[in-house]
Amino acid sequence: MTFTESIKICFSKYVDFNGRASRSEYWWFMLFLVLGTVAAGVVSNKLSGLFTLATLLPSIAVAARRLHDTDRSGWxxxxxxxxxxxxxxxxxxxxxxxxxxxxxxxxxxxQALPET
Known part of the structure; x- marks a missing residue:
């Protein structure tokens, strides 16, 4: 899975806590979150907070799906x-x-990429 595919999948499954996520999907999305937060923080702390708030649910959802991939509950x-x-x-x-x-x-x- 590539960086952009991971971002597309994670945002298309914005609050989908069912199923599984591969390691590459999870870690590429985490890299996107770190880079996005840093870039937004350079511009403004408020923008960084807004970015973090907007990506909170997808990050929790992809982590739950990643834990499902290791046969553990998202809890x-x-x-x-x-x-x-x-x-x-x-x-x-x-x-x-x-x-x-x-x-x-x-x-x-x-799993194939979701249709857009």
Missing amino acids: WQLLGFIPVLGWIIEIYFLIQEPKEPNRFGSAPAS
């Missing part, structure tokens, strides 16, 4: 509220290989 994201140790565990979960078979659906590599 594991709540570990992020535990400083340091929670973040380390959450990142460990997000970088793991996909689990097959999986209760959350077919592997993301077999």
Whole structure:
């Protein structure tokens, strides 16, 4: 998956918490969020906050789908509220290989790009 495909998929599934997301889809989208936040912050702090607010739901949704790909519930994201140790565990979960078979659906590599 490419950088632009990841962004398109994540925004087309704006609040879709079902299914699975590949590692590349998740990490490309996270790179987009970091770059977008930094670029908006250079222009204005208010713009950076607005960008973060606008991308909050898609980032939570793609993280839930990524956790589904490792056969975990999206609720594991709540570990992020535990400083340091929670973040380390959450990142460990997000970088793991996909689990097959999986209760959350077919592997993301077999999913085509949504029609526009």
